[in-house]
Amino acid sequence: MNVQTLSVASPTPQAEDAEWWRGAxxxxxxxxxxxxxxxxxxxxxxxxxxxxxxxxxxxxxxxxxxxxxxxxxxxxxxxxxxxxxxxxxxxxxxxxxxxxxxxxxxxxxxxxxxxxxxxSDAHPWFVESRRDASNPKADWFVWADAKPDGSPPSNWQSVFGGAAWTWDARRGQYYLHNFLKEQPDLNVRxxxxxxxxxxxxxxxxxxxxxxxxxxxxxxxxxxxxxxxxxxxxxxxxxxxxxxxxxxxxxxxxxxxxxxxxxxxxxxxxxxxxxxxxxxxxxxxxxxxxxxxxxxxxxxxxxxxxxxxxxxxxxxxxxxxxxxxxxxxxxxxxxxxxxxxxxxxxxxxxxxxxxxxxxxxxxxxxxxxxxxxxxxxxxxxxxxxxxxxxxxxxxxxxxxxxxxxxxxxxxxxxxxxxxxxxxxxxxxxxxxxxxxxxxxxxxxxxxxxxxxxxxxxxxxxxxxxxRNHSALRVGNLTPVEAPEPLLVFERGQSPTRLLCAFNLGHETTAWSPPTSWRVVEAVNLDGAPAGTLPPLAGLLLAEPDG
Structure with missing residues (x-):
């Protein structure tokens, strides 16, 4: 399949509305x-x-x-x-x-x-919170007493390694940090x-x-x-x-x-x-x-x-x-x-x-x-x-x-x-x-x-x-295809698009439906008809779409 000229839909002005973000x-x-x-x-x-x-x-x-x-x-x-x-x-x-x-x-x-x-532990909120257990921001972060043996309040671990609790001598308590110890957790409750x-x-x-x-x-x-x-x-x-x-x-x-x-x-x-x-x-x-x-x-x-x-x-x-x-x-x-x-x-x-x-x-x-x-x-x-x-x-x-x-x-x-x-x-x-x-x-x-x-x-x-509403906001429907092909449709008639990708390492046999026209292709140059090379992507529009 050798695609020389690709047909692209005419630009469609984007409406300025509350849902500008949908499909953005x-x-x-x-x-x-x-x-x-x-x-x-x-x-x-x-x-x-x-x-x-x-x-x-x-x-x-x-x-x-x-x-x-x-x-x-x-x-x-x-x-x-x-x-x-x-x-x-x-x-x-x-x-x-x-x-x-x-x-x-x-x-x-x-x-x-x-x-x-x-x-941050340098935020004024935390600086005040750690001062003692009775200040106005004492409960703005997550503080808890040690277990009777002095160990942290729970076994929770930090994303960045080690316990998610650090002892603070000023408060005489542990504070929670799911990330770095310099990133104390806010008490968002x-x-x-x-x-x-x-x-x-x-x-x-x-x-x-x-x-x-x-x-x-x-x-x-x-x-x-x-x-x-x-x-x-x-x-x-x-x-x-x-x-x-x-x-x-x-x-x-x-x-x-x-x-x-x-x-x-x-x-x-x-x-x-x-x-x-x-x-x-x-x-x-x-x-x-x-x-x-x-x-x-x-x-x-x-x-x-x-x-x-x-x-x-x-x-x-x-x-x-x-x-x-x-x-x-x-x-x-x-x-x-x-x-x-x-x-x-x-x-x-x-x-x-x-x-x-x-x-x-x-x-x-x-x-x-x-x-x-x-x-x-x-x-x-x-x-x-x-x-x-x-x-x-x-x-x-x-x-x-x-x-x-x-x-x-x-x-x-x-x-x-x-x-x-x-x-x-x-x-x-x-x-x-x-x-x-x-x-x-x-x-x-x-x-x-x-x-x-x-x-x-x-x-x-x-x-x-931007130019195809089917891609921006249309439904997605999977289409059965042999591995390693990925095929799905976007939108619905009469403006459906068929999307086909070869995610594999070898050329794979695949032919698009008759009369569907190519609107976009990548990594397809020189490929024989009826095949998709590795890492090829192909978008086609249904006839009269």
Whole structure:
């Protein structure tokens, strides 16, 4: 099958309404690594603003910014010490306002993180809370007495290793931290804490943000009886003490949804805002459904089904399809293949195959799935996982678990802008993480004028999704096909699209239905009729559609 000219539907104007987010494509920016405007080796808000034209050129609907709030940076911004401040390393509130204004000029929505399950131990709330057990904020964090033998209140383990409890001599109690000990868990059951968090959300809504991503929101409440977690009895890959337990009691309490309804009520009062939850862990599928069920909770949620998958297989995608049936009262999914917390999908899934082909097939697959699509910075360039030597690691998880896991640094290396400039144009000085030499020839300026580059393929595929309502909001129906083919339909007659992908390593026999016309293809050039090469993707429209 040799496709020379592809037929693409005419652009359809996007209505400005309360559900602009349904089927949207959002571009994630990790601020430390996107663009450095002041030469300190760390990306910042003015750097993002200066490159918003690049993001807009992709055709995405909006941008999601990872934390830029005031922070000691023990977990690089996910340890917040001021929910309403901009850390000086990223700029100022005026810089943020400028960014939002410019994004809106370009037709981009702006989504920001809210980290409501934990704060920094440098936050004034925690500084006061730990002073004694009778101060006004004594109950703003999770404190508990030691067991009679002095050991922690429960057996709960931290995601980043070791016990989830740290002793504090000032209080004479333990405090809970599901992540680093510098990230104490907020007591979100406390209504005063809820009011403070709602006030911080209102602060950013008043500055014009279009929505929030709630980080690790399923850790926001736990079993108040501090019941021990049971052990995992089945053997599997274990790199941390955290992996030895079922996390039934240290997270995921049902009362979380009560707080989420308060958040939804607030954002509904502003109109047209988007709320999405990050939900990880063994109960993620149930929790994502619970957090998005009905009109009073969050708009969407995403988990780690694809982010942590070591291989791209048909059954993996098929499982994802079953999680979000198009039924009344069900939530709306969001999907991402790469982000700042997981190794880049191109490297995880290539298995020795061509990285460019894998990048482009993955982008087409992401655009074809039902739900919102999150693209992580550099994904549009086909960047592989960055190589960061041990002496340059900064991620606490990577350092603690090296070499069993390589952590998150390799997904956070600087964005390459100009191949002929020092540090690939990210900064004029040595960046906080090194630029991988393999990324330099994939720089934006190199790919910009090559019509066959991954960058320009990404633009074409995102435009395809915007122009086809079947891809943006249509139903998804699996179609039976032999392994390793993945075939499904989007939409319904007369505008159905048939999507076919060869996820395998060998060419596989497959012929599209007679008279269906090709609207998009990747990695198909020169293939004999009736076959799909490895990593080929094909979208077809039904006759007269």
């Amino acid at each position: 494509v959002l571009y994630q920016v990790y601020p430390r690594s996107f663009a450095d405007s002041d030469g300190d080796g760390i990306g910042d808000l003015p750097g993002i603003t200066a490159h918003l034209d690049h993001i807009a050129s992709l055709g995405v609907d909006g941008v999601w910014l990872s934390p830029f709030f005031t922070s000691p940076m023990k977990d690089f911004g996910y340890d917040v010490s001021d929910y309403c401040g901009v850390d000086p390393v990223f700029g100022t509130l005026a810089d943020f306002d400028t960014l939002v204004a410019r994004a809106h000029e370009l037709g981009l929505k702006v989504i920001i993180d809210q980290v409501f399950s934990h704060a 406390n209504l005063e804490v809820q009011e403070a968090l709602l006030a911080s959300a209102r602060f950013w809504l008043d500055r014009g943000v279009d929505g929030f991503r709630f980080d690790a929101i399923n850790f926001a409440m736990h079993d108040p009886d501090l019941t021990d977690n049971p052990p995992v009895l089945t053997l599997g890959k274990r790199t941390r003490p955290f992996d030895f337990q079922h996390h039934f009691h240290n997270q995921s309490h049902g009362d979380i949804t009560v707080f989420l309804t308060r958040l939804r009520r607030l954002t509904d009062s502003y109109g047209g805002r988007f709320l999405v939850a990050e939900v990880g862990g063994e109960q993620a599928e149930r929790e994502m459904q619970a957090y998005t069920a009905g009109p009073d909770l969050l708009n969407s949620a995403y988990g780690f089904l694809y982010l942590y998958a070591e291989r791209l297989q048909t059954e993996l995608i098929q499982h994802g399809m079953t999680l979000w049936p198009a039924e009344t009262g069900r939530g709306w999914p969001s999907w991402t293949f790469s982000n700042h917390d997981a190794p880049r999908a191109v490297s995880r899934w290539a298995e020795g195959r061509d990285l460019k082909a894998m990048a482009e097939m993955s982008l087409l697959l992401l655009m074809a799935l039902r739900g919102n699509a999150f693209i992580y910075q550099g994904e549009e360039l086909g960047l592989p996982q960055g190589n960061v030597p041990f002496d340059r690691l900064v991620d606490p998880e990577a350092i603690a678990n090296w070499p069993a896991t390589l952590g998150r640094d390799g997904a956070r290396t600087p964005m390459p802008w100009h191949a002929d400039q020092s540090h690939a144009g990210f900064s004029t000085t040595e960046p906080w993480l090194p630029v991988d030499p393999r990324h330099v020839p994939l720089s934006v300026d190199v790919q910009e004028h090559d019509p066959r580059s991954t960058l320009n393929v990404a633009r074409r595929l995102i435009r395809l999704r």
